[in-house]
Amino acid sequence: MEVDNKTIPGPSVFSSNSNERSFQSSIPWIEKYRPQTFDDIVGNEEAINRLKTFAISGNAPNIILSGPPGIGKTTTIMCLARTLLGAALKEAVLELNASNERGIDTVRNKIKMFAQQKVTLPPGKHKIIILDEADSMTEGAQQALRRTMEIYSRTTRFALACNNSEKIIEPIQSRCAILRYKKLTDAQLLAKILEICDKEQVSYTNDGLEAIVFTAQGDMRQALNNLQSTFNGFYHISSLNVFKVCDEPHPLLVKDMLNQCVKGDISKAYKIMAHLWKLGYAPEDIIGNIFKVAKNLEIKEQLKLEFVQEIGLTHLRIVEGVNSLLQLSGLLAKLCKLSMNQEKVNFNS
Amino acid sequence: MEKISKYNSTMHTLVSSKKRWVTPSFDSFTSDNVTQVKKPFTSRKRAIHQTGSRVPFISASQNKSVTWLEKYQPQNPDDLVIHNKKLKEVEDWFKNYVARNSCNKYLILNGPCGCGKTTVLRVIAKQFNFSIVEWITPLDRDYNSDLISDDQNYQNAVEIFDQFLSRATRYPSLLSTMKLKLILVKDFPNIFLQNSDTLHDIVRKFALINTCPIVFVCNDDIIARNLFPETLRKECNMQTINFNPVHCKAVIKAMQRILELERTTLPSNINLDHIYQSSGGDLRSAILKLYFNIVKLDNETEKDKVTTTCNEKDENVDLFKLLGRVLYSKRNSGPDGYKFEHDPNDILDAVSIQPVTFVGFLRENYISRFSDINSVSNAANKLSYADILLTQHNKETNMMGVAFAIRGLMVENNKPAKSFKPFVKPRFYEEGLTSISNDIYTTFPEFQHSHRDIILHTLPLLDKSSYVFDDSQKKIVNSIEGGNQRTVIKRMRKMESRFSIQLDRISDSNQPCDSTLKGGSIYHFGTT
Structure with missing residues (x-):
């Protein structure tokens, strides 16, 4: 190897x-290794190609990028800003993320001030205001933003990145082109x-x-x-x-444990669980990994469904605070029972 | 435009020389000076500089930076896309106003985003020779900031707004060629959203003394209701015109007009219908999308043009594809049981909307895709488990909930219905209900369920004779049941009756599906 x-x-x-x-x-x-040009960005080719066009032609619309974390939303926006503005990047970009204070005051003052600033740019290029994690902005701040977007549209464009575009208010969604990024x-x-x-x-x-x-x-x-x-x-x-x-339970161990459950061998399965428990993993991590592994387990769909159900309910209990070894062992017992029932059904039919 | 800005700067100088600041009272709003810059609190020197620099600011060389929205803004009534009746309503209001001059001074335009409220107003106002003065919320002044040396300069946002209205309504613009003037308020100061009483007082005051019309533009029902309650509307004789989303044909016509004027043709892989659907009757969004998809570099050829399909407003198309994959699941039988053609895990990864929303879609649509009542019962059972997982505000359990709902429906639906029916939105997301959900807890503090359950299952079934509502509660109950023919409760009853018939037909159905039919959220599983 x-x-x-x-x-x-x-x-x-x-x-x-x-x-x-x-x-x-x-x-x-x-x-x-943060990509500096569009070509280096991994995944979501269609959206990135479109933005590449705008980076060269200029006059990009306001955009919202939405998608789960770690898929290159901020990187894309930075690439866009870099390609569009070149040397003027420093003075023509305002970047605000959730760690900046971003209440209504900021939107009204900082953003408007920046939008009003005069920066000499070639025609078709605009100042860019980057609002990272825009879904964490309060609704009031978003309301304040929407008119600003229109009033300064000749000089300033907005680029918003968010995990969940449903938390962006409708009027802002209406003013932006929304690009949805998919998981890599x-x-x-x-x-x-x-x-x-x-x-x-x-x-x-x-x-x-x-x-x-x-x-x-x-x-x-x-x-x-x-x-x-x-x-x-x-x-x-x-x-x-x-x-x-x-610091996650090794998925191979977990997989082995689930396979023992499928065979109906509770004692072997429990041995692995006790081992994991002894290593000191948090029950949340153990159950989370069990779910991840069970999703891809090679078993019948019907059985997998029942497994997922039990795992989900156990997770719920753990989240609610009952995070004892008993719960996890109980889960194993239930899984064993489920697979034995399944076998019985198969045998009968 | 130049004149106005000069005028503004003179006004600034005048006022600032008297050591008192005037707020942006003279912001005149016409179609070609949208980029107005307002700085109410800078020093005198700075203010002149600002207004002076305004002229080159909007030079003709900036033409390239004009978006299609501005470039193709309708200039005369023929270009407007709204329904003739609505157009006539707005025109009538202007006619009435001009004829009787003082009767109804307030107009509220209410409607979803991008349906052309402001555009209609601007076009019609031009026709009737009104100039528009728009209120733009000024920059906040920090009370402790160095810029303000003495406290008497400080004004709160309500005062500023009040003064704006009184100045703008009382004094005519010296240099405007148009005789009449109307005030447009679109950018409500934030204080009004939190505390609408202050606005009500101002509105009442100006109802008595005001001499020129004031138009409020809202795009959110709940905000509109809050800012202008029914009593106030009656009291101050405010007329409301509600706008609807733009009709499909009108959107497409508008887009075609732009394409013609741009002298471009549509790439083969983009469909105007498709753009309309994804925008949901929002013309602004539709035009933006068109622009986004169609702009290409001069040297780019059709061949290497890659278009994106992922800029939908709420991803209707992809969402429905996913729903189809779940609800009409295809199976490939293998040696070791069957396998799904589309792996449930892949479907899960592709879900880009909130878990609760996606399960809501499944729940709304699953029944008619099943051909067997026993499977329906099993599926309802699975959905109710998924619902339990979704109640916790925990990202992981929520993901499990969706995963389970998807897998559950796919497994249980062993004979999907053959006929294809269009998917519908969850009831909960029907117009109005989502906006109510935000303040349901404050209005009904005694209910502890999720707001979805309160809206769908608790409120419609409350006994109105025994339960005493206060005003705000009444409003919510009415809005849940009111107006629309397809009220929640009617649909629920209909659904129940449909199922009781089916249940009668199947003699051996002792499955406990009646409790799940009411929407699938059962709580007694919680403690198993």
Whole structure:
């Protein structure tokens, strides 16, 4: 399984022989490898191609990008701003995210002030106001924004990024072109991770990369952060190290446990659960991983449905506060019973 | 335009020399000076600079930066897309006003986004020779800011608004060529949204002394109701004109007009119908979408043009595809049981709307896609479990809820109905109900369920003779049942009767499906 470039010693990257090196290593990879041009952005090709057109032709409409975290919304907007404005980027872009104060005052004052500022730009180019995590803005602030959008539309365009476009009020949605970003596929994630592993000379095993992709669940930021923390901690990406760093129950163990349940062997299944419990994982993490694994388990759809139901209800109880080992063991017992019933049905038919 | 700005700057100088600040009372609003800049609190020198720089600001070289919305703004009544009747209503109001001059001074235009409220007003006002003065909420002044040295300069937002109205209505513009004037208020100061009483006082005051018409434009029912309650409307003789979403044909016609004027043709893969549907009768959004999809680089050829399908307003098309995949699930039988053609996990990943909304869609549509009452019962059972998972405000359990609802319906629906019926929106998202849901807890503090349940299952069934409502509660109950023929309760009864017939037909149906039919949220599972 080991891939050939493991011969490159990991720690050498961190040896502080040259100052530049040590400085480089202190930048999070997620920033270091943040795409600078549209071509580097992974996934959502259609939307990005369209924005690329606007970046060159200018006169882009107001846009809203919505989608789950870690799929390149902010990166896309920054690329758009960079391509559109070039050298004027610093003075012609106002970026506000949820950590900035963003009440009505800010919208009224900061944003309006910026919109009123005169910046010399070539025709067709506009100042850009970037509102990251726009769904966390209060409704009042959004209301205040909507007229501003129209009044200054000749000089200023807005780019909003949000996780959930339903939290953006209707009048703003009506004034913007909405682009919905989809989760990245595992293959897209893997390709990017491989590329970075090459550049950073990271030694890895295939199951390690698989583990990174599994823990990330379509979130590029998470993937790169996990990759870097594993690398910083162990200098080698193997599935064992990844799950140590990300502190999640190993999915292979969980899978094994569920397969024991399918066979109806409660004692073997319980042994694994007790082991996980002893390792000190939080019940929320255990049940979360059980769900993730059960979703992709190779069993009959009917049985899978029943499994998912029990897992969901157990999760609910854990969330409500009953996070004892008893609940998790009870889940295993129920799953065993379900698969035994299923077998009985099969036998009868 | 130049004249106005000069005039403005003179006014600024005049006023500031007297050490008192005038708020943007003389903001005149015509179709070509939208970029007006208002700075009520800067120093005198700064203010002149600002207004002075305004002229090159909107130079002709900026032509390229004009969006289609401005470029193709209707200039005469023939270009308008709204229904003739509505147009006539607005015209009648103007005629009445001109004829009797002082009778009804207030007009409220209410309607969804992008249906042309302001545009209609502007066009008609021009026709009747009215100039429009628009209120734009000025920048807030920080009470402690260095810019304000003495406290007497400080004014609160209500005062500023009040002064704006009194100045703008009383004094004619010196340089305007139009005889008549109307005030447009669209950008309500935030204080009114929180505390509408202050606005009511102002409205009452100006009903007595005002000399020129004031038009309020709202696009949210709940805000409109709040700002202008029925009693106030009657008291001050305010006329309300409600606008509807723009009709399909009108939207398409407008888009075609733009295409003609732009001298471009539609790429083969974009359909105007499709754009209309995704915009839901919002012309502004439709034009933006058209623009977004059609603009291309000069050297770009049709061949390498990639169009996006993901800029729908609420993703109707993709959503319905997903619903179809769930409700008309196809199975491929394999050696080890069947497999679904579309993996439930992939469907789950593709869901881009809120979990509760998606399950709402499933719940609204699943019954007619089933061909067997036993499966319906099982599916209702599964949905009710999903509902339990969705009650917690926890992202993970919510995801599980959707996953379970999708998988449950796909598994239980072993013989999907053959005929295809169009999908409908969940009742809960019908017009009006969503807006009520926000303040349902404050109005009905005694109910502890989710607001969806209160609206759909509790309120319609309350015994009106024994339960005493106060005014705000009455309003909500009425809006849940009122007006529309398809009230929630009627539909529920209809659904129940339809099912009792089906249940009679099937003799051995002892499945507990009656309780789930009322919407599928049962709570006694919660403690299993």
